[in-house]
Amino acid sequence: MTNVAIIYYSGYGHTAKLAEAIHAGAASAADTHATLYRIDAEGNIPEASWEEISRADAVIYGSPTYMGGPAWQFKKFADASSKPWFTQAWKNKVAAGFTNSASTNGDKFSTMTYFWTLSQQHGQFWVGTGLMPSNKKEHSHADINWTAGFAGTLSISPSDASPEEAPRSGDLETAKLHGKRVAEIAAKLVG
Numbered sequence: 221m222t223n224v225a226i227i228y229y230s231g232y233g234h235t236a237k238l239a240e241a242i243h244a245g246a247a248s249a250a251d252t253h254a255t256l257y258r259i260d261a262e263g264n265i266p267e268a269s270w271e272e273i274s275r276a277d278a279v280i281y282g283s284p285t286y287m288g289g290p291a292w293q294f295k296k297f298a299d300a301s302s303k304p305w306f307t308q309a310w311k312n313k314v315a316a317g318f319t320n321s322a323s324t325n326g327d328k329f330s331t332m333t334y335f336w337t338l339s340q341q342h343g344q345f346w347v348g349t350g351l352m353p354s355n356k357k358e359h360s361h362a363d364i365n366w367t368a369g370f371a372g373t374l375s376i377s378p379s380d381a382s383p384e385e386a387p388r389s390g391d392l393e394t395a396k397l398h399g400k401r402v403a404e405i406a407a408k409l410v411g
Contacts, residue, residue: 222252222407224399225273228282228318229259229293233383235284235320238375241392242280242318245399252403263296274304278314278406279344280399281335285319288327290334298338305342314406315339316347318373318395320387332371347405349373349398354390361388364397373398 224246230236239256246254255276257269273279283290290298304310317335319328339346348370354363367374375391377383387395 222249222278222403222410223276224252224254224278224280224403224406225257225276226254226280226282226399227257227259227265227273227297229263229284229291229297231284231286231291234375234377234381234386235282237383238318238320238373238387238391238395239282241387241395242282242373242399245396245401246278246280246403247399248396249400249403249407251407254399254403259293259297261293263293265297270304274309276313277410278316278402279310279339280402281315281317281338283319283331285321285326285328285331288330290319290331301338301342308343311343312409313342313344314347314402314409315342315344316372316398316402318375318398320375320377322377322379324367324376326376328367328369328374329371332369332374335372345409347402349394350401351394351397361390363390365394366390367394369394
């Protein structure tokens with residue numbers, strides 16, 4: 221059984237919806253158990269979650285992109301991860317990331333770079349989407365990887381859209397495919 225931990229913060233519910241899609245994709249992989257760990261408004265996770273995450277085969281990081289980087293709540297979690305870092309508890313685990321912002325760009329790649337750096341500090345193996353972009357005239361936000369995220373899942377939720385309206389179907393399907401890929405690669409490394 222492959223275990224995937226999805227750790228995320230969501231300020232308004234859009235990133236939570238993206239996390240649920242990542243979770244659905246990871247859980248759809250054969251012999252995989254996926255668990256969501258939501259960082260609370262104070263930047264904390266339950267104490268027992270740290271040990272559960274350390275037992276996972278893959279750790280997927282998620283946060284909205286605010287002002288060119290992850291939310292402070294995610295950064296607080298990342299700083300607290302120095303305890304498992306000290307014992308190398310997450311070393312050689314698969315890692316990936318996802319983010320959401322209101323704008324097409326919104327400097328989402330800065331958030332991906334933050335996640336990648338965190339994963340490398342922990343000695344993890346980074347897994348991107350592995351998806352070709354939908355970058356032709358006939359493509360729209362309903363298509364897979366319309367945002368052309370290779371390093372991780374990138375999604376757009378317009379500032380006036382509710383979590384019921386966004387992220388849109390193409391971004392959610394991209395998240396599912398990315399989650400499944402992470403689980404499948406983790407299974408290969410574990411097996």
